[in-house]
Amino acid sequence: MKKILILGGTGFVGRHVCEKLTQLQWRVTVPTRHEASARHIQMLPALDVMQADVHDEAALTRLVAGHDAVVNLIAILHGSQEAFQRTHVQLPEKLARACAATGVQRLVHVSALGADMRNPDVTPSLYLRSKGHGEVALHEAALALTVLRPSVMFGADDKFLNTFAHLQKIFPVIPLAASHALFQPVWVEDVASAIVYCLQDAHAHATVGQTFEACGPGVFTLRQLVELAGRMSGINEGRGRPVIPLPAALGRLQALLMELAPGEPLMSRDNLDSMSLPNIASGNLPGLDALGITPAALEAVAPTYLGPLSGGWGLRSHLTLKRKTAGRF
Known part of the structure; x- marks a missing residue:
């Protein structure tokens, strides 16, 4: 063992x-x-x-x-x-x-x-x-x-799409910094499967000394992800809230104010600096397919847990995700 x-x-x-x-x-x-x-x-x-x-x-x-x-x-x-x-x-x-x-x-x-x-x-x-x-x-x-x-990870208990969905439950509009930042979100189950794959003796030769980029199949702007979270969670009768892109200076001010608020900030100026670099696969390194994993699409997984904003891992999302992970590592 x-x-x-x-x-x-x-x-x-x-x-x-x-x-x-x-x-x-x-x-x-x-x-x-x-x-x-x-x-x-x-x-x-x-x-x-x-x-x-x-x-x-x-x-x-x-x-x-x-x-x-x-x-x-x-x-x-x-x-x-x-x-x-x-x-x-x-x-x-x-x-x-x-x-x-x-x-x-x-x-x-x-x-x-x-x-x-x-x-x-x-x-x-x-x-x-x-x-x-x-x-x-x-x-x-x-x-x-x-x-x-x-890349940024999504899943039933994430602080990513769930946060965007809950914000739209509270606010009538969403002012958004770095709205054009690019992401290639990956399902947390696929990242976990990749880790387990790498730990198995049968795959040691192919994985030791290697760096792998773990990305999903789709590329989205931050604005598209916020809009998807609103629609998938049924906010505003499935339309989501209007997203208002902020100019760079206002976006940085918004991030600073979030840093000054109590608790863990939703966004920081350093996050904005990170988002100035596209969070997508470079194409220069192997991806999840090299580990025998076909990454799940965000559009297929996220609706199973965003649902009616039940507040976390509900029965429906748990059963759906279990069916999807059957046969994975």
């Missing part, structure tokens, strides 16, 4: 990966600072939740020991330069040292579409620059490494 350590296993992608790995009857370890965060996965068979701070290098080294492979899913979308550095660069550096100290070689690392390990500092945002430097740190460690770079 394989034993896999998943950093970030309580998050959006991690929960799907944990479910797939336990279906394979592999042993899974998920560290978390707060055990309540693991309530969605703690009942899965052969899964151990460990209370730990993975940023503590000594604790991380103890966690890594005895595992066959590690999956790193830990990331933040908002924060200061120091926060991005700590999460996306220093943690991979600590993880590389922990793997070296314990003899664990296999690592699957989830980065981001638009990251560039060859020239990380030329990318337009703190987020993308830190993601690129994190990849550099892991490649320099000479691990049996596979990197996945997903």
Whole structure:
């Protein structure tokens, strides 16, 4: 039985990966600072939740020991330069040292579409620059490494399309910064399947040392995605709310005001900087098809969970998605 350590296993992608790995009857370890965060996965068979701070290098080294492979899913979308550095660069550096100290070689690392390990500092945002430097740190460690770079991910419990839909439930119009930004959204189940594929021994030769771009089949502007979320969720009798594109200066002001609001911002100025780079496949790297996965279309999956804004993972969306994932990894 394989034993896999998943950093970030309580998050959006991690929960799907944990479910797939336990279906394979592999042993899974998920560290978390707060055990309540693991309530969605703690009942899965052969899964151990460990209370730990993975940023503590000594604790991380103890966690890594005895595992066959590690999956790193830990990331933040908002924060200061120091926060991005700590999460996306220093943690991979600590993880590389922990793997070296314990003899664990296999690592699957989830980065981001638009990251560039060859020239990380030329990318337009703190987020993308830190993601690129994190990849550099892991490649320099000479691990049996596979990197996945997903586009923005959607799924029944996402904070992406669900957020756009809920905003349209509240507001009569949606003023939108970076409305022409391009995305190639990918279903979270397909990303989870890609991770599991890479962990299987039969595919190690083809995936070790490789970087894969994980994208869906369709390219959309941000405005199109907001409009689709409104229509699919039945807002305004299925028409959605009017979307008002903002000029660049007003968009940046909107992002600044969102940063100053309490709680996690819906958008930041660094997000706008990231969106200045099209979030679509470059065509220079293999995609999900190279991992035996035909990516699902957003138009086929999103209506199954946006529905009447039931507030999350309802019975209808759960059953529909289970049928769609039958036979996937």
